[in-house]
Amino acid sequence: MKLPSEAERLRIYIGENDKFEGRALYEVVVEEARRRGLAGSTVVRGTLGFGAHSLIHSAKILRLSEHLPMIVEIVDQPDRIAAFLPELDSMIGEGLVTLEKVQVILYRHEKPAKP
Numbered sequence: 001m002k003l004p005s006e007a008e009r010l011r012i013y014i015g016e017n018d019k020f021e022g023r024a025l026y027e028v029v030v031e032e033a034r035r036r037g038l039a040g041s042t043v044v045r046g047t048l049g050f051g052a053h054s055l056i057h058s059a060k061i062l063r064l065s066e067h068l069p070m071i072v073e074i075v076d077q078p079d080r081i082a083a084f085l086p087e088l089d090s091m092i093g094e095g096l097v098t099l100e101k102v103q104v105i106l107y108r109h110e111k112p113a114k115p
Contacts, residue, residue, distance in 0.1 A: 003039055003075070003076070003077065003104045003107045005103055005104050005105075006101065006103065006104075007039075007075055007076060007077055007078070007101075007102050007103075007104050008075070008076065008077070008078045008081045008099055008100065008101055008102065009073060009074070009075045009099070009100050009101075009102045010073070010074040010075075010076075010081050010084070010085075010088075010097065010098075010099055011071060011072070011073050011097070011098045011099075011100070012026075012029060012071065012072040012073075012074075012088070012092070012095060012096075012097050013051070013069065013070075013071055013095050013096040013097070013098075014026060014069075014070050014072070014092065014094070014095040015051075015067045015068070015069065015070065015094070015095070016045065016067050016068045016069070016070050017067045018070075018092075018093070018094065018095065020091045025070075025091060025092070026043050026070045026072050028091060029041070029072050029088065029091065030043060030072060032084075032087060032088075032091075033074050033084065036080075036083070036084060036087075037080075038074055038076045038080055038081075038084065039074075039075055039076040039077075039080075039107065040074070040075060040076075040107075041072060041073065041074045042072070042073050043070060043071070043072050043073075044070070044071045044073070045068055045069075045070055046068055046069030046070065046071065047068065048069075049068070049069035051069075051094070051095070051096065052094070052096075075102060075104070081099065085097075
């Protein structure tokens with residue numbers, strides 16, 4: 001797959017314990033993005049954060065939190081992201097979803113052959 005230089009980044013802020021049909025929501029989102037052939041997805045686990053309820057979730061040793069923030073990022077063409085949004089909406093009970101334009105500088109599948 002080749003990405004145009006102008007693309008979009010879908011950023012999904014959810015909690016580590018959020019579920020969809022009994023499974024970790026962040027895993028379901030990534031698997032569905034892959035199934036739909038989106039260009040790629042990455043999950044980042046946060047160490048500290050709060051959301052709409054203003055409850056602090058922290059990874060500090062003395063305060064073991066099992067509900068740390070998770071960020072799922074997906075970059076692809078705007079039309080492919082738009083087609084994914086209704087499915088995403090049906091999966092997320094609580095969270096935040098943002099969308100922004102990005103400039104793709106490099107997207108490679110394998111190392112180029114040496115001359």
